[in-house]
Amino acid sequence: MDRRQFLMAGLVGTAAVATGIALWPVEKPLPGLTDPQARVLKALVVPVLYGAAPEAELTAQSDQVAAQVAHTIATLPPGSQAQLNQLFETLENRLGVLALTGSMTPLLARQPEALAEMLEQWRTHFLDTLEIAYQGLKELIQAAWYADPAHWPALGYNKPQWPGVSA
DSSP, X not given: OOHHHHHHHHHHHHHHHHHHHHHOOOSOOOTTOOHHHHHHHHHHHHHHTTTTSOHHHHHHHHHHHHHHHHHHHHHSOHHHHXXXXXXXXXXXXXXXXXXXXXXXXXXXXXXXXXXXXXXXXXXXXXXXXXXXXXXXXXXXHHHHHHHSGGGHHHHTOOOOOOTTOOO
């Protein structure tokens, strides 16, 4: 084996390993969500809501909030759903994460503080695409959080009572 064959074999082997890592599924999705949506949402729910509730409570409820987000996504227009799916797939792919965050570390492997910092950078990023992604994700997750009647008492919110209308 000469030097050129050795280098080519190393390059092909590295590409094969990188592709395998990028495409390997990590865990099962939540009901109503595709694999990329579930993994990205599980990673982002806690840092987006970081200031809204105690950390221990957030970790226990992240699956529930992600399932509520799945329901909210189902009510969005098809164009918005397609954009969210594209964002989730990009954030699930290691090369996409590298392009959007500057690191190949998967979102699920990051600490909540690092994810919150990443989202804060997106909030004021010079690329409008990342600002829009930040706003969309944050509004989607917060809408799911505040739509849950279990969180209303802590907010001091009472459901309006309409005469003659039952839920």
